[in-house]
Amino acid sequence: MIYQGTARYPITEIILHCADTRPDWMTGYAIAEKVAEIRRWHVEQRGWRDIGYHWIVDRDGVVAPGRRETEIGAHVEGHNRGTLGICLLGGFGASADDPFAKNFTLAQANATNRLIAEIKRTTAIRLVSGHNDYATKACPGFRVKLSVFAQ
Numbered sequence: 001m002i003y004q005g006t007a008r009y010p011i012t013e014i015i016l017h018c019a020d021t022r023p024d025w026m027t028g029y030a031i032a033e034k035v036a037e038i039r040r041w042h043v044e045q046r047g048w049r050d051i052g053y054h055w056i057v058d059r060d061g062v063v064a065p066g067r068r069e070t071e072i073g074a075h076v077e078g079h080n081r082g083t084l085g086i087c088l089l090g091g092f093g094a095s096a097d098d099p100f101a102k103n104f105t106l107a108q109a110n111a112t113n114r115l116i117a118e119i120k121r122t123t124a125i126r127l128v129s130g131h132n133d134y135a136t137k138a139c140p141g142f143r144v145k146l147s148v149f150a151q
């Protein structure tokens with residue numbers, strides 16, 4: 001099991017997000033630079049102590065860590081305790097009911113599936129959901145419950 005914060009909330013859920021970036025955003029930069037940029041948005045613009053997401057999945061399927069899994073994230077109001085936030089780069093202008101392939105790549109689908117499987121090996125995940133399950137937002141730009149990620 002993996003527990004979060006000093007209260008040791010067990011991780012039981014994965015919540016998917018998108019970065020709301022265009023497909024060509026920061027093309028040519030390493031994933032670490034993209035994570036650093038999102039961290040700047042969250043720390044400098046929103047005043048958070050770190051990037052809100054635990055994992056970031058690039059357009060080419062490269063996965064990079066954000067906030068440590070043992071720390072409570074900042075990605076869904078009211079649902080940050082005991083959840084992990086995974087952010088897929090892309091999704092600019094997406095709608096909640098878009099098909100996954102309209103805004104994201106096959107490499108991202110495969111990488112996200114692998115990441116979820118890895119997380120499930122060390123945690124008791126009961127649910128994989130999307131930001132739009134908890135807020136009237138488009139994010140992540142598809143319905144997670146209807147996707148392969150919810151299997």
Ligand SMILES: [Zn+2]
Pocket residue numbers: 016017018075131139140
């Ligand atoms: Zn979101």
